[in-house]
Amino acid sequence: MDFFDNWTVQVRKGLLELCILNLLLEGEQYGYDIIRKVLEVPGFGITEGTLYPLLSRLRLQGLVQTRLVESSSGPARKYYALTAKGRKTASIMNEHLQEILNGLRSMDGTDER
Template structure:
């Protein structure tokens, strides 16, 4: 799979919000921490700083709240925590992606013996 495939680029754009909401579902995280976790999965690798417009959109849509906390080794960190509305969006989108995947899988295997 080629990383610069336009189709893959569009898919990545569509799933970053879901990936971030999935990460902050269980615990609040700060931007660099979120980027580090995403970068562990090749599909979600981001250049430094690219995550912040997505985080702004997530907070603007009220899918996450933010708060500042002191850091032991530097400046204060802005943490992102999922909201109830964010949980609803996450569940809806995960269900939507699952439905699309299952439908494509079904089409791909149509007519094949199981």
């Protein structure tokens, strides 16, 4: 793996939590739907083996809550939603990311201020 490929992987990993929080800003989501929506985001990929431990960490940090919904077609489904703390955290993370991107743009000469 060359430098750029490694860097790209690290950036994606660093932004995956924010990506999940932003998807949950849209409302309660089922795990499979989260995976499907993340895969629609250019440059991102995710597997169940990555998503569910990440959601578990977010739940333990008080950012996400879960609820089980009975399903007529199989086992109960677990739905994920942001807590108030999760919504606040997503907002702060989005603002911070924007500040970082603005700073980077100002360094590469593309800042339009």
